[in-house]
Amino acid sequence: MKRTFRTFVGVAMAGTLAFSVAACGNDSAAEGGGEEQLTIGFVPGIASDPFFKAMQVGAEAKAQELGIRLLWQGAPDEYSPQSQLPFVDSMLTQQVDGLVLVPTDPDALQPSVTKAQSANIPVVTVDTTVTDQSYLTSAITGDNREGGRQAAQTLAEQIGESGEVFLMSGSPTATTNQLREEGFTEELKKYPGITLVGKEYANSQPAQATSAVNTILLKHPDLKGIFAVDGTSGSGTVAALRNAGKADEVKLIGYDAYDNQVADLKAGIYSALVAQKPGDQAALALQNLVDTIRNQNVDSIEKNVVMANVVMTNDNLAETEQFQYPTQ
Structure with missing residues (x-):
C-alpha cells in the first residue's frame, strides 16, 4: 500500500488544536526512485499529557530512524471520545499510510478501526486498545x-x-x-x-x-x-x-514517571512510582506499521505486546531514574 501524502489538513475545532508534523528522511517521489516515503498518523489520548509527550519523543526519534513522516494530532487537554474522534477522522480522511491510536474508549473508537479497515489502513493501538482487536496489526501496552x-x-x-x-x-x-x-x-x-x-x-x-x-x-x-x-x-x-x-x-x-512525580518522589511525597516505557511503545508501533506496509519482517510482528514496568523508589533511584519520562 503506497500513497503519496503532501497536504496536511487541520481539524476544525472550537478549542486549541494540538498538531505536529515530523518530516523525516527524503521523499522518493521528489528524488525519482526508491520507496515512497510513508506517512504515519498518531493520535494520542491527550497531546499535552507528559506520558504522551514522552510517547511523542519516542515516536519522533523512531520516525527519523525509519525515514518516514509522522503526523501527530490529538486533543490538547480532554481525554474523551468526543474530543478524540475528530482527530482520528481527520487522519482517515487524509489517507495516511498507517495509524497509531490510543483509544480513549474501547467501544467508542471501534468504528474508527472499522473505517480504517475499509480504507485498507493498518492500525496499531498503544497504551489502551479497542474491544475487537482482530484487525489490529498490534496492540502494544504496559503490563x-x-x-x-x-x-x-x-x-x-x-x-x-x-x-x-x-x-x-x-x-x-x-x-x-x-x-x-x-x-x-x-x-x-x-x-x-x-x-x-x-x-x-x-x-x-x-x-x-x-x-x-x-x-x-x-x-x-x-x-x-x-x-x-x-x-x-x-x-x-x-x-x-x-x-x-x-x-x-x-x-x-x-x-508513571513525569518530571514532577520524580521530583515529588525524591521529596518523599510519593513513596513509589510504577513507571512505564511510553517511548518504547511508540517506537515499536511505528516499526510494526512500517514492516506491515512494506511487507517486511512480518513474521516477527507480535499481535499483543505487553511491556514490563519499573517500580521506582528512593532506594533504587540510582538504577531507575533513567525511566523518568523525557519531554523533548
Missing part, C-alpha cells in the same frame, strides 16, 4: 494488571500490611486504568489487615482528584495509603495531601 499488583504489594509493605487505603483512578473508560484497578484490588485480597475504603475517578483532571482525596481524608482521617493510577490523578492527590498537611503521613503510590 497494567501487573502494575496494579506491584502498587498493592509495595503499599502493603510500606504500611505494615494493615490500615485503610484509597484508590484514586483516572478514566473509567480507559482499558489501562481498568486493568490497574483490577490488579490492585486482586492483590489487596492477600492482605486481610488492609481495607479499601473507596474509589473515585478524576477523569484525567487533577482538580477532580484533589477534591476526591480531600473528601476521603475528611471521612477517613486515619487513612494509611493511596494508589493513584495515573499521572494526572497523582498530581491532584499530591495537592490534596499537601493542603491537608498529610504528605508525611499517607503513603502514596503513583503510576
Whole structure:
C-alpha cells in the first residue's frame, strides 16, 4: 500500500488544536526512485499529557530512524471520545499510510478501526486498545494488571500490611486504568489487615482528584495509603495531601514517571512510582506499521505486546531514574 501524502489538513475545532508534523528522511517521489516515503498518523489520548509527550519523543526519534513522516494530532487537554474522534477522522480522511491510536474508549473508537479497515489502513493501538482487536496489526501496552499488583504489594509493605487505603483512578473508560484497578484490588485480597475504603475517578483532571482525596481524608482521617493510577490523578492527590498537611503521613503510590512525580518522589511525597516505557511503545508501533506496509519482517510482528514496568523508589533511584519520562 503506497500513497503519496503532501497536504496536511487541520481539524476544525472550537478549542486549541494540538498538531505536529515530523518530516523525516527524503521523499522518493521528489528524488525519482526508491520507496515512497510513508506517512504515519498518531493520535494520542491527550497531546499535552507528559506520558504522551514522552510517547511523542519516542515516536519522533523512531520516525527519523525509519525515514518516514509522522503526523501527530490529538486533543490538547480532554481525554474523551468526543474530543478524540475528530482527530482520528481527520487522519482517515487524509489517507495516511498507517495509524497509531490510543483509544480513549474501547467501544467508542471501534468504528474508527472499522473505517480504517475499509480504507485498507493498518492500525496499531498503544497504551489502551479497542474491544475487537482482530484487525489490529498490534496492540502494544504496559503490563497494567501487573502494575496494579506491584502498587498493592509495595503499599502493603510500606504500611505494615494493615490500615485503610484509597484508590484514586483516572478514566473509567480507559482499558489501562481498568486493568490497574483490577490488579490492585486482586492483590489487596492477600492482605486481610488492609481495607479499601473507596474509589473515585478524576477523569484525567487533577482538580477532580484533589477534591476526591480531600473528601476521603475528611471521612477517613486515619487513612494509611493511596494508589493513584495515573499521572494526572497523582498530581491532584499530591495537592490534596499537601493542603491537608498529610504528605508525611499517607503513603502514596503513583503510576508513571513525569518530571514532577520524580521530583515529588525524591521529596518523599510519593513513596513509589510504577513507571512505564511510553517511548518504547511508540517506537515499536511505528516499526510494526512500517514492516506491515512494506511487507517486511512480518513474521516477527507480535499481535499483543505487553511491556514490563519499573517500580521506582528512593532506594533504587540510582538504577531507575533513567525511566523518568523525557519531554523533548
